[in-house]
Amino acid sequence: MKNFTEKYKPKNLSEINFPDSESEEIVNHWISSKSSDPLLLLGPPATGKTSIADIAGAAMYADFYETDQLNLCGTDTINSIVSQIDKHLTTMSLNFGVKKLVVINEFYELKDKQSKFRTIIEKELYKKNCHFIFTANAVEKDIDSAVVSRCIVVKMSRPSPCVIATQLHEIACENEADYISKQDLENLASENHCDYRKTLQALERSLHNYS
Ligand SMILES: Nc1ncnc2c1ncn2[C@@H]1O[C@H](COP(=O)(O)OP(=O)(O)O)[C@@H](O)[C@H]1O
Numbered sequence: 001m002k003n004f005t006e007k008y009k010p011k012n013l014s015e016i017n018f019p020d021s022e023s024e025e026i027v028n029h030w031i032s033s034k035s036s037d038p039l040l041l042l043g044p045p046a047t048g049k050t051s052i053a054d055i056a057g058a059a060m061y062a063d064f065y066e067t068d069q070l071n072l073c074g075t076d077t078i079n080s081i082v083s084q085i086d087k088h089l090t091t092m093s094l095n096f097g098v099k100k101l102v103v104i105n106e107f108y109e110l111k112d113k114q115s116k117f118r119t120i121i122e123k124e125l126y127k128k129n130c131h132f133i134f135t136a137n138a139v140e141k142d143i144d145s146a147v148v149s150r151c152i153v154v155k156m157s158r159p160s161p162c163v164i165a166t167q168l169h170e171i172a173c174e175n176e177a178d179y180i181s182k183q184d185l186e187n188l189a190s191e192n193h194c195d196y197r198k199t200l201q202a203l204e205r206s207l208h209n210y211s
């Protein structure tokens, strides 16, 4: 059985809480225009950055195969990242001739190597064959300014307890737990510092304990 974080993983952008409508429009446009500019998603943990990257992957291809999306991590070395991208570009894809999506999570962890990405982004080979999404639990000033200036930047933030409670109330009702009040869910969100993932896990535990 899937746990709640798996089961209630957002499947399209309308299920993501954006800090404002402008950010949602920017991401929507980035996906629908299949933009060549990298998308840089910044924000604390559990604000939907990885979910957006996965939704983008599924939305950008008429027939999406998970092998079209390469997920990498900034804790890796630059050499390893570049060689994995190169290998990915040479693997056969059923979406022949379509650019591949390369997601680099924890981009901030590249530290002083972030600037190397400026040349990677600008290399013709990658411009022609890749869409890039970078995600980071960081603020804009922690990311190399030359990289930032080449990216479409979207800043994610934690939703308010009220927004989380509204969403979790639907989940509670779906799980025959409509006895849990919205106020209880708001309190649960506040106790978990408005970390959506942690609040969802806490709700799952409390339903499990109750049943
Ligand atoms: N902005 C959001 N809107 C809706 N659900 C969210 C949001 N942020 C996080 N979640 C929930 O938390 C889980 C983890 O989010 P994730 O995308 O991995 O966050 P991040 O990559 O920012 O750490 C998701 O599966 C989803 O259930």
Ligand SMILES: [Mg+2]
Binding pocket: 049, 050, 051, 105, 135
């Ligand atoms: Mg993430």
